[in-house]
Amino acid sequence: MVGLSPGTLVHIGKKPPGKVRITVIDYDEAHVIEKEVKTVDECFPFKNTPTVTWINIDGVHQADIVEKIGKCFDIHPLLLEDIMNTEQRPKIEDFGNYLFIVLKMIYPDAKGKEIESEQVSLIIHSNYVITFQERTGDVFDPIRERIRNGKGRIRKMGPDYLAYALIDAIVDSYFVISEKFGEQIGDIDEELVTDPTTATLRGIHKLKRELLFLRRSVWPIREIINVLEKAENPLIKKTTGIYLRDVYDHTIQIMDTIEIFRETLSEMVDAYLSSINNRMNEIMKVLTVIATIFIPLTFIASIYGMNFSWMPEIEWPEGYHIVLLFMLALAVLMLIYFKRKKWI
Amino acid sequence: MVGLSPGTLVHIGKKPPGKVRITVIDYDEAHVIEKEVKTVDECFPFKNTPTVTWINIDGVHQADIVEKIGKCFDIHPLLLEDIMNTEQRPKIEDFGNYLFIVLKMIYPDAKGKEIESEQVSLIIHSNYVITFQERTGDVFDPIRERIRNGKGRIRKMGPDYLAYALIDAIVDSYFVISEKFGEQIGDIDEELVTDPTTATLRGIHKLKRELLFLRRSVWPIREIINVLEKAENPLIKKTTGIYLRDVYDHTIQIMDTIEIFRETLSEMVDAYLSSINNRMNEIMKVLTVIATIFIPLTFIASIYGMNFSWMPEIEWPEGYHIVLLFMLALAVLMLIYFKRKKWI
Amino acid sequence: MVGLSPGTLVHIGKKPPGKVRITVIDYDEAHVIEKEVKTVDECFPFKNTPTVTWINIDGVHQADIVEKIGKCFDIHPLLLEDIMNTEQRPKIEDFGNYLFIVLKMIYPDAKGKEIESEQVSLIIHSNYVITFQERTGDVFDPIRERIRNGKGRIRKMGPDYLAYALIDAIVDSYFVISEKFGEQIGDIDEELVTDPTTATLRGIHKLKRELLFLRRSVWPIREIINVLEKAENPLIKKTTGIYLRDVYDHTIQIMDTIEIFRETLSEMVDAYLSSINNRMNEIMKVLTVIATIFIPLTFIASIYGMNFSWMPEIEWPEGYHIVLLFMLALAVLMLIYFKRKKWI
Amino acid sequence: MVGLSPGTLVHIGKKPPGKVRITVIDYDEAHVIEKEVKTVDECFPFKNTPTVTWINIDGVHQADIVEKIGKCFDIHPLLLEDIMNTEQRPKIEDFGNYLFIVLKMIYPDAKGKEIESEQVSLIIHSNYVITFQERTGDVFDPIRERIRNGKGRIRKMGPDYLAYALIDAIVDSYFVISEKFGEQIGDIDEELVTDPTTATLRGIHKLKRELLFLRRSVWPIREIINVLEKAENPLIKKTTGIYLRDVYDHTIQIMDTIEIFRETLSEMVDAYLSSINNRMNEIMKVLTVIATIFIPLTFIASIYGMNFSWMPEIEWPEGYHIVLLFMLALAVLMLIYFKRKKWI
C-alpha cells in the first residue's frame, strides 16, 4: 500500500483458491428470482428495479471485477480499496445515497479447532444490497432460505431489513464462537487441575489473544448500529430501528461474555502459576523430608564408625541392636513430628 | 437462535419442572381481587378496567402462553423473544404506551450455599403490570401482603408505584445476597489464617466470578432508573420519582459493597500466595537447619572414622567422649546462632 | 429493610448507649439562645422565627423522635428512613424548599488506634438547620464557640453559612484522620525495614481498606458541593459560594493525599514481599554454603575411612595431619571463593 | 530553552551533518517545475503564484534560514521555535490563513535494527505547502514521482490534497515499522521457547518502550485529522475530507496493532518469568532427586561401617553382596516411585 496513489486497487490478505462467484437474489412480496451470474454485467439490470436486490460477491481478490461493480453501482474508489483490503476494522460510512459497512464474520474452521475470520463489506442502497465476502461459504444460508420460502417478515420489507438480517446473522455467529471459547476454557481449566504444563500457559495466552481479536470485531458493531439507528437517513426505516436495537443488545451480551472469559483467563494464569508452584513445593518438601530424616541417622552411624580405641558402647554385646532400634525410634519420631506439623 | 427469523419464540435457559402458573391481583383503594387462573384467556377481562392489575406469570418456557399474552396485550414480538431468552442483560425499553424492563432476581438456593438467579421481565402499562418469572417462588410476597392488607401507600397509587415496589423488592434482595457474600468472604478469610489450600484459592476465584455476575445484574439498574425518572413518560408519575431515586441510592450502595468485596478478594489472593509461600519457607527453613547442624557433625565423626595408622586422638582414653562433647557444643552453638539470627 | 413498605422507620447500624439528646442554638447578629430540650415539642417554636436556628439531634435510633421531627418540620418520610439508616452514602437531595445532605464524620477512637465513623444528616431550610448525629460528641464545638462569641462572620450570616461551617468542620476532621494514616504508614514502613511479619501485611491491607472507606466518604462531597454551588437554589446565597469552593479544594487535597497513601501502600506490599523473599534467600544461602563446604570435606574423610588393604597414604606417619591441613585449605579456599562471588 | 524569551530560535535535538537543503516543486494540471535552490530567497517568487508550490527544507538546525522563511511566508515566531525544537509532540494549530502541523516520520535505520524518528512540520497555505524535515531522505519520493508523472489525482488537486498525500505517506510508513515490530516480537518469542536469558527480558522492555514511542507518535494524528476534517476551514476542501477519513482509519488500524503488540509483550514477560522459573525448578528437582536417592544409601553403608564388636551381618559370607543388592533395589524402587509421581 505504501507509496501507492490512494484508490489504487490492491488485494491485501490471504488469496483464496478458485475464482470469484457472484449470485443475485431479487425479490418482492410476490416473487423471488435467484441465480448465479457468470459476468458482472449480468447483475446491472437489477440496479434500478423497484424490487429488493441482493448481490453477493464471494472473493475480493480480483481487482477488475471489484472495479467494474464499483463503476456500475457508483461506489467511491476509496471504498473499493477498503473492500479489497481484508485487514479493515469494522466501520460504517454514510455517503448520503448509500451506506458502507465493514464487518468481520467469524466461524470455526473445518476441524473445529481454530477460528477463521472473513471480512464482509455491505453496500446498502435504497433498492439493493451488495455484499462482498472473501470466500465461498457463509452464515447467510438461513436468510436465503427465508427469502425463498417467504417466511417471516423479510419478503415484505426493504433492503434495510435485509441488511439488518445480514448483520444479525453475523452477530449470531459470534454466539457460536463464544460457546466454542467457553468449551476451550473448560478444557484448559480441567488441564489446570490435572496436569498443568507450559503448553497450558501457551493455550491460555492463545485464547486471550483470540478473545482480543473477537472483541475488536464486536466492539465497533455497537457504533455501527448506533449510527444506523440515529442517522436520520432515509435508507433506514423507523420500523427497522427496533430490530437494530435487538442486534445492539446481542453485541452487548457478547461483549459481556468476552469480558467474563478474559477475567476467567486472567484468573487461570494465576491458578496456573500457583499450581506449578504448589507441585514444585510438594516435591521439594517430600525430598527434603527424606534427606532430613536420614542425615541425623547417618550422623549416628558415623559416630560408631569412629576408630577411637576406647568406645564403651562398641564392646556391648547388644550395642549394635540398641543403636539400630534407637535410629528406628528417631526416624519414627521425626515422621510423627513432620506429620503433625502437616509437612508431609 | 442462530439462523432463526427474528421474533421466533424459543426458550433459552434452564427449563424448570412443572407447568406455567398465572396469578392475577386486581386492586384499587376500595377492593382487592386475587386469583390463580387456569388459562391465559381468564386474565384478558382485566385489560381495560380502571383498577390496577398485576398479572404474574411463573414460567416462560411455553411459547404458546407467552405468545397468547403477547397478542392480547399487544406486546412487540421481539420483546416476547427477549422474555423467553433468560440470558438477557437487565435493560429498559420504552414503547410509548408501555415500558419493558428486564431484571435479574438473585437469591440463595435451598441449601444456602449457591446463588440462584432468575430473570424477571416487567411490562408497565397505564393500568396493568405484567411480570414474567422463570420459576414459582419470588421476593414479591411482602408486596402481595401489603396489597391484601391495604397497608402503606400501595393501594392508593397506580401501576407505576406497583412497578417501583417490585423493582425495590428485587434490589432489596441484593442486600441479602451481599450479606451472604460477606459471610462467605469471612469464612474464606478464616481459612486463609488457619489452613490455606488450593481449594481456598478456587473459592476466592468462585466468589470473584459471582460478584462479577452480581455487578452485571446491578449495574444496568442505575440506567433503568435514570430512564424511568427522566423520561417524561406519562406512565411514571412525578410522585413516584422520589421513590425511584431511593432505589437508585440502594443500587449505588450495593455497587459500593461489591467493589469493596472485590478489593478484599484481590487482597486475599495476595494474602493466600504470601501465606502459602510463608508456610513453605518455614518448612524448608527448619529442614535445612536440621541438615545444616548434622552435616558438620557427621564430618567430624567421619574424620575419626579414617583409618590412618597414626592418629594421636584415637589413642587418647577420653578421646571418644571429648569428641562427643565437642559435637554437642558445636550443635548447641549453631542452634544459639540460628536462634539469635531468628532463623528458627 | 427487605419486604418493608418504603418509608417504614427502622434503625440500621450500631445502637449507641443512652438516649437521644436534642440541643437548640438560636441566634442572629444581636443575640444567642442555647439550650438542651427534653422533648421534641420544645424546638417547634423556633421553626418560623426569622433568626437562624440550629437544632442538633444526637442519636437516630428512636423512631418516634425522628418521626415527630419529620412531621413538624415537614420532612419527606423517605428522608427519615435515610436518616435512621446509618449505612447511607454521602449524598445531597434538593426538595425545593429545603436541602438534605448526608455526610460521614470520621474521628479516631478514644485510644487513637481505630477509626470511628458517624453519619451526619443535615436539613438546610431558609431559617433553620437540623443536624442528626449517631452519638453525642462531634467536631462542631469550635462552631458553637464561634456562635457564642460572635467571632468571625457566622453570626451575621444565614443558615447556608452555618451549613457551610458544619460541612467545613467535617472536611477538616478528615485532615486529622489523614495525618493519623500518615503516622500509621510510617510505623508500618519502619516495621518493614526492621522486622516484617505476616502481621505487617495484614496491617497494610487493613490500612488500604480504611483508606477505601475514607475515599468513599470524601469522594461524594465533591458532588455535594458542586450541587450546592451550581444549583440556583435561593437557599444558598452567592456570597457563600466562594466558601464552598474552598471546601471543595480541601476535599480534592484530601483525595490527593489518599491517592498517595494508596500508592505508597501498594509499594509497601511489593517491598514486603521482596523483603520476606530476601530474608529467606539470605538464610537459605548461608545454610547451603555451610552444607556445600562440609560435603566435600566429608567425602575426603570417607575416602580414608575405606578399608582397602592397600592404601599407601594410610601408612604415612603424617598422613592424618596432611589430610586435615588439606581439608582446612579446601574449606578456606571455598570460603574465599564464595566471598569473592558475594555469595556470603 | 529555560530563561529564553519566547520565540528565540534555538535548535533542540541531534544536529545532522551537512547543510540545509531546500527543494521546490511547483505544479498545476498542465506543468511541473522542480528545482533545488541555493538560497532561501529563490523560493520567494513562488509565494503568490496560483499554482501549487511545495517547498521542502531538509534540516532545521540553522536558525537564520528558518527565520528568513518565517519572515517571508509570515509564520508566527512561536511556530518557528516549534519547528526547530525536534522534541515536539504531533499537533495541529489553526492560524486562520494557514495551518501548522507537526508529525513524526519513523523508519528503520540503515542496518534495519533500530528505529529512527524525524520530526516533520507542515505549513499548509491556500497555494503552497512548506515541509521542514530534520535530515535529507524521507518517505515522500512516491509523491514526488506522482507529481512528476501526473498519475492519479494529485496534479488536479490543491495544496490540501498535497498535504493529505504527505500525511498519508507518513502514516503508511508506520505500517512498515509495525511489521518490523512484528518480526522482532516473533524473534523474541522464539528465544523465549529455546533459550530465555536476561537479555530476552531487556529486549522485551526495549520493544515496549519503542511501542510506547510509536503510540505517542500515532495517537495525536487522530486528533489532527479530526481537526482538519471538522474545521470549517476554507483551506481544506470538502472533497479531500473522505481521503482524510481514510488516513484516520489507517491510524486506528495502527493503534490496534500497537495495542495487540503491547498485550503480547506483557504476556511474554509472564512467559519469560514462568519459563525461567520452570527451568530452575527442573534443575533443582533433578539435583534434589539425586541427593535424595543417595542419602539413604549412604546411611545404610554407614551402618555397616560401624565398629561394634558384635554385628552378626558383618560375619555373613554373602553379607556384603546382600547389602549391595538391597541398596540397588532401594535405589530402583525410589526411582520408580519418583517416576510414577512424575517428579523426574
Add this chain to the structure above:
Amino acid sequence: MVGLSPGTLVHIGKKPPGKVRITVIDYDEAHVIEKEVKTVDECFPFKNTPTVTWINIDGVHQADIVEKIGKCFDIHPLLLEDIMNTEQRPKIEDFGNYLFIVLKMIYPDAKGKEIESEQVSLIIHSNYVITFQERTGDVFDPIRERIRNGKGRIRKMGPDYLAYALIDAIVDSYFVISEKFGEQIGDIDEELVTDPTTATLRGIHKLKRELLFLRRSVWPIREIINVLEKAENPLIKKTTGIYLRDVYDHTIQIMDTIEIFRETLSEMVDAYLSSINNRMNEIMKVLTVIATIFIPLTFIASIYGMNFSWMPEIEWPEGYHIVLLFMLALAVLMLIYFKRKKWI
C-alpha cells in the same frame, strides 16, 4: 486549620529562615523602576499607575504582611489563607477583576540530589501582578533581566504577558527537573545491571513518589491554562492566547515524559525482582551442583568403609586406586552432563 474560622491567617508549611522580602518592578515601554521596599506601604503607590507593576513577596509566613497586602489590594480573605497555606494544589480562581493562580515551582536543592518545591501564588490584575513565594531565590531572574534590558516583547505588553512569562518560567523549570529524573533513572538502571540491592528498590520507589508529586504539580496547569485561554476575561488579551497555547504544549510534553519515566520505573521493578531472583538461582544452582556431585562419591567411599569380613575388592592390591579413578570418572561425567544441560 481545624476549628478555625475560615479566613483566619495561619502559615502552613516549612518556615524559612530570615524575614519577608518585598521587591517591586514597575515598567512600561519607556522606563523601568526596580527597588526592594522595607515596608508593605511602599508598594501601595504603584497600585493605580497605568504602568505594569510586578510586586514580588519572598516569604508567606508573616500573617501581618500578607494581611496588609490583602487589604490594600482588595484580595479576598480566603485567598490570603490559601497563599499562606503552602500545601495547596495548583489552581486558578477568577474573581472578575483579578485572577488568582497557585503554582508549584520545583528545583533541585543545593547539592543537586533532592527535589525542593515552593508554592508560588499569582494575583493578576489589569495593571499589576503580585507574586508570593516561600523563599528568596526563584526561576524568574531571566524575566527580570528581560524587563531591565527591554529585550523581546515583554516591555511592550501588559500584566497578562508578564503572568504568562512567569508561568512559562515555572513550566520550563520542570524540564530541568525532568532531566534530573532522567539521569537518576539512568543511574539506577546501571545499578540494576551491576549490583542490585534492596536500596535499589527503595530508590525506584522514591523516584516513583517524586514523579507522582511532579505529575500532581504539572497536571492542573493544563486546566489553569485552559481557563486562562477560554475565559472571555478582559484581563487576558487575545494576543497572549497563542503564548499560553505554547505553555500548554510544554506541559503536555512534560506529562508525556513523566508517563514514560513511570512506565520505565515499573519495568525496573520487574527487572529488579527478576535479577535478584536470577542471582539467587545462580548461587543455589552452583551450590546444589557441588552437593550433588559429592553425595554419590561419598556413598561409594562409605561402601568401602563397611566392615564386612568378606569384601573381595578390599583385598585387591589396586582396589583403592581403581575406586579413586572410578570416583574421578563419575565426577567428570556428572560435570560434563550438567554442562551439556547448561546447569552450570
